Amino acid sequence: MIKKAFLILLVAFTGYVFFVAASARPFGSPRVVVSKRYLEKGLNETGSQNIVTSVVVLYRGFDTLGEVTVLFLAATALAALISGFPFERKERTEPSLVMSTASRYLFPLILLFGAYIFVHGHLTPGGGFPGGVVIASGFLLMFLAFRKYRVSEGGLIVTEGLAGFFYVLIGLIGLYLLGSFLASFLPPGRLHTLLSGGIIPLIYILIGFKVGSEMTGILRSLKGEDENG
Amino acid sequence: MAENIIFYGSSIALAAIGLLIALTRRNLIKIIIGLDLMETGVNMFLISIGYRRGGTAPIFDIPLSKAVDPVPQALVLTAIVIGVAVTALALTFAVRIHEKYGTLDISKLREMKW
Amino acid sequence: MVSPILAIVIPLAIAFLMPFFSALSRKSVKWVFLAVIAFNFYAAIMTFLRVLSGPILVVTAGIKPPFAINLLIGPLGGLLFLLFEGVAFLYAIFLLKAEIKEPVHRFFMLFLLNVAGATGMILTGDLFNLFVFLEITGISAYGLVGFKRDKKGLEGGVKYLILGSVGSTLFLLGVALLYSQVGTLNMADIAGRIWMLKKPTLYAAFIMFLVGLGVEAELFPMNAWVPDAYEGAHDTVTAILSTVLSKAGLYALIRVVFTVLSPQKAFLDLLLWAGLITLLLAELSALRQKNVKRMIAYSSVGQMGLVVFAFGMGSLFALQAALFQAVNHVLSKGVLFLSLAIMGKKREGLELENLRGIGRELPVTGLLFSIGALSLLGLPFLSGFWSKISLLLSTADLKLWVPLGLVLLASIIEAFYYLRTIGVFYTGTDFRFRETAFIRLLPVLVLVFVILYLGFRPGVLAPYLKGAAKELVDRSGYIGWVIGGLKP
Numbered sequence: 001m002i003k004k005a006f007l008i009l010l011v012a013f014t015g016y017v018f019f020v021a022a023s024a025r026p027f028g029s030p031r032v033v034v035s036k037r038y039l040e041k042g043l044n045e046t047g048s049q050n051i052v053t054s055v056v057v058l059y060r061g062f063d064t065l066g067e068v069t070v071l072f073l074a075a076t077a078l079a080a081l082i083s084g085f086p087f088e089r090k091e092r093t094e095p096s097l098v099m100s101t102a103s104r105y106l107f108p109l110i111l112l113f114g115a116y117i118f119v120h121g122h123l124t125p126g127g128g129f130p131g132g133v134v135i136a137s138g139f140l141l142m143f144l145a146f147r148k149y150r151v152s153e154g155g156l157i158v159t160e161g162l163a164g165f166f167y168v169l170i171g172l173i174g175l176y177l178l179g180s181f182l183a184s185f186l187p188p189g190r191l192h193t194l195l196s197g198g199i200i201p202l203i204y205i206l207i208g209f210k211v212g213s214e215m216t217g218i219l220r221s222l223k224g225e226d227e228n229g
Numbered sequence: 230m231a232e233n234i235i236f237y238g239s240s241i242a243l244a245a246i247g248l249l250i251a252l253t254r255r256n257l258i259k260i261i262i263g264l265d266l267m268e269t270g271v272n273m274f275l276i277s278i279g280y281r282r283g284g285t286a287p288i289f290d291i292p293l294s295k296a297v298d299p300v301p302q303a304l305v306l307t308a309i310v311i312g313v314a315v316t317a318l319a320l321t322f323a324v325r326i327h328e329k330y331g332t333l334d335i336s337k338l339r340e341m342k343w
Numbered sequence: 344m345v346s347p348i349l350a351i352v353i354p355l356a357i358a359f360l361m362p363f364f365s366a367l368s369r370k371s372v373k374w375v376f377l378a379v380i381a382f383n384f385y386a387a388i389m390t391f392l393r394v395l396s397g398p399i400l401v402v403t404a405g406i407k408p409p410f411a412i413n414l415l416i417g418p419l420g421g422l423l424f425l426l427f428e429g430v431a432f433l434y435a436i437f438l439l440k441a442e443i444k445e446p447v448h449r450f451f452m453l454f455l456l457n458v459a460g461a462t463g464m465i466l467t468g469d470l471f472n473l474f475v476f477l478e479i480t481g482i483s484a485y486g487l488v489g490f491k492r493d494k495k496g497l498e499g500g501v502k503y504l505i506l507g508s509v510g511s512t513l514f515l516l517g518v519a520l521l522y523s524q525v526g527t528l529n530m531a532d533i534a535g536r537i538w539m540l541k542k543p544t545l546y547a548a549f550i551m552f553l554v555g556l557g558v559e560a561e562l563f564p565m566n567a568w569v570p571d572a573y574e575g576a577h578d579t580v581t582a583i584l585s586t587v588l589s590k591a592g593l594y595a596l597i598r599v600v601f602t603v604l605s606p607q608k609a610f611l612d613l614l615l616w617a618g619l620i621t622l623l624l625a626e627l628s629a630l631r632q633k634n635v636k637r638m639i640a641y642s643s644v645g646q647m648g649l650v651v652f653a654f655g656m657g658s659l660f661a662l663q664a665a666l667f668q669a670v671n672h673v674l675s676k677g678v679l680f681l682s683l684a685i686m687g688k689k690r691e692g693l694e695l696e697n698l699r700g701i702g703r704e705l706p707v708t709g710l711l712f713s714i715g716a717l718s719l720l721g722l723p724f725l726s727g728f729w730s731k732i733s734l735l736l737s738t739a740d741l742k743l744w745v746p747l748g749l750v751l752l753a754s755i756i757e758a759f760y761y762l763r764t765i766g767v768f769y770t771g772t773d774f775r776f777r778e779t780a781f782i783r784l785l786p787v788l789v790l791v792f793v794i795l796y797l798g799f800r801p802g803v804l805a806p807y808l809k810g811a812a813k814e815l816v817d818r819s820g821y822i823g824w825v826i827g828g829l830k831p
Contacts, residue, residue: 004253014550015245018520019238021547022274025523027232028282030298033526037410039296043289051287051296055303062403062412066463066475067307069355070482073456074314077486080449081321084492085328125286129310157362164359168352174405181348183405192289218317244516251509260505267512271519278523301522304471308515311478315508318485322501329494338498
């Protein structure tokens with residue numbers, strides 16, 4: 001009890017110090033040092049209308065490669081940990097007709113919407129990560145609506161493996177052609193149109209596929225499909 | 230000042246509450262909830278440090294003076310994805326531990342003593 | 344000329360493709376793994392040689408720092424890079440003959456990404472990028488620890504996961520705080536603007552980094568996961584956790600404290616005492632252990648405490664000693680955990696009583712274990728002697744008499760339990776000679792050879808250690824390398 005009280009006091013005190021420290025720069029007036037350049041030059045330098053996207057994919061693109069790797073790692077570790085788990089199959093009733101019919105019509109629309117989000121990542125809010133998650137949510141809907149719905153493991157592995165590999169490959173092409181990893185070797189294109197942003201749309205499409213297949217893979221592992229197929 | 234308390238204060242408080250939950254609770258699921266709260270607090274903090282008064286999303290064409298700082302938004306995107314990954318892995322651990330030990334109480338595993 | 348960035352991205356690309364290799368042939372996985380680590384080792388050697396003539400700046404996305412992420416490899420980075428990849432290469436050879444639970448290819452994927460993450464941590468020059476690599480290293484380590492899916496592994500894994508994610512979230516909070524005040528994430532750029540920070544901000548950031556990175560660097564009290572995780576994990580995983588991972592965390596901590604935040608007196612004092620407390624508590628706990636693997640795990644924590652203590656002294660001489668001690672810790676712990684893995688194959692369980700007489704049964708392994716342990720204790724003419732003696736000398740140099748006494752006390756405790764263990768290894772009546780396969784002994788032999796070599800010629804390492812220590816002390820030099828237009 002005393003230990004707990006002490007811990008609470010300690011965390012509260014540290015939080016207060018942190019608050020004082022953060023308040024040294026009041027809310028609403030961010031210190032833009034590096035971002036200044038992104039805002040001023042980003043549009044012409046990268047050709048991407050959405051500056052957040054150009055920060056994510058180009059300026060801090062190496063982080064994003066790492067981020068994709070983290071998700072891949074989680075999917076891998078999760079599949080390794082869950083393998084051999086005795087999933088209990090409880091008898092469930094089929095979902096209602098309304099549910100299954102609606103899902104069947106919604107599913108392609110959800111996939112289309114996900115694809116729209118990641119293809120337009122350099123023009124509108126969104127991009128590879130949200131797009132991929134939307135796609136995975138479509139698969140989740142199908143898992144819920146149909147007891148017998150299956151996704152083949154091979155398809156997921158091929159999609160995520162190749163998408164990841166091509167992502168690194170694009171980076172290496174930049175290294176080879178322009179001397180630095182993930183350099184944009186394509187022209188910025190016509191601003192504000194779909195074909196702009198150099199390698200940004202390319203990478204976001206790959207990320208979309210990769211995230212979509214990884215999230216679906218995570219759902220699939222947690223559903224326990226390997227054991228009682 | 231009031232804004233500082235509302236935005237910085239609440240996000241730091243959320244992170245602190247999450248930290249306390251993660252450190253003091255015994256139930257694994259509650260610990261994972263605590264970790265997520267902490268994550269959310271940090272993400273809120275990141276978003277609020279990049280906000281510019283009267284600003285909007287940095288997607289052109291908007292006047293430069295109206296764009297919020299794009300970097301924290303990119304960081305939050307990364308942090309969210311990492312948070313999802315950790316949560317998924319933690320829940321898998323919870324499932325397996327429940328299978329092996331028949332409990333989610335981590336103090337019952339062995340001894341938490343150092 | 345190999346770009347150092349390849350040592351990070353090639354493992355990633357191959358890890359993505361690992362399921363394909365596994366589908367082609369299940370045996371190919373470990374050879375592919377070995378090949379990638381061998382490539383990394385080659386890249387590390389080339390980088391190390393290049394760093395001798397000057398630091399290397401690697402930019403990404405074709406944009407100069409601080410506007411894009413950059414890698415910076417100075418003398419310190421080069422030294423650790425070589426050390427990490429060399430040790431990882433030896434572990435990869437050791438893994439060729441190891442028994443690994445299914446799914447095998449996932450084990451190697453996790454292992455590969457773990458090495459890539461640790462490499463990224465020591466090469467990157469960007470604070471948020473460091474966080475990303477910290478998470479890559481961490482998540483792969485959680486998976487590896489829990490990989491056996493038995494009670495001990497899961498328990499160790501989940502404790503590591505909880506503390507690890509708390510730590511990395513706090514680290515992220517620190518990064519966010521710094522960003523909000525200086526508006527940049529590049530380490531050198533932050534270091535150049537750190538004077539703008541007020542005292543509370545600087546201290547709050549330091550506390551976040553200390554607690555956050557202390558989890559990986561095994562500082563008290565954030566190291567509660569260490570014994571359980573080390574005991575529950577696969578032997579080679581324990582070895583890489585104890586050698587590469589802990590050093591990567593330590594590197595991140597000292598880089599942040601020395602370069603980014605500027606070494607304030609209060610920070611160094613805190614490091615010094617945190618290290619000392621960690622050392623003493625860990626050695627006292629190690630004394631009580633019956634399981635040899637767990638005992639060495641505590642000893643590993645103690646050694647990390649010793650190294651952090653030495654960094655906390657802050658003088659150039661102390662920093663050199665600390666780095667040397669860290670190198671020796673990597674070599675010795677590699678020997679100890681690998682030879683223990685060989686012993687574990689012959690006996691049921693690693694309790695001390697079960698290992699009675701193992702030194703007669705496995706004469707070579709027993710000898711190697713003893714040399715590793717004696718080097719750790721600082722027996723003259725082994726590598727560990729030189730680092731420990733210079734560490735003690737630098738403590739005396741700064742007139743820190745109380746810490747000096749405590750370190751000596753900890754060394755005596757350590758000597759007691761290691762000698763007790765070795766004694767048990769060589770008692771008993773089991774004389775059957777059953778030495779293990781040569782390929783499994785080879786990595787241990789190489790490590791012991793390095794220990795002996797450095798023991799007879801400690802001067803070989805000195806210029807590199809000096810360069811690395813200078814890099815830590817000379818902040819403006821580091822800033823100049825990145826911002827001042829070092830040719831990429």
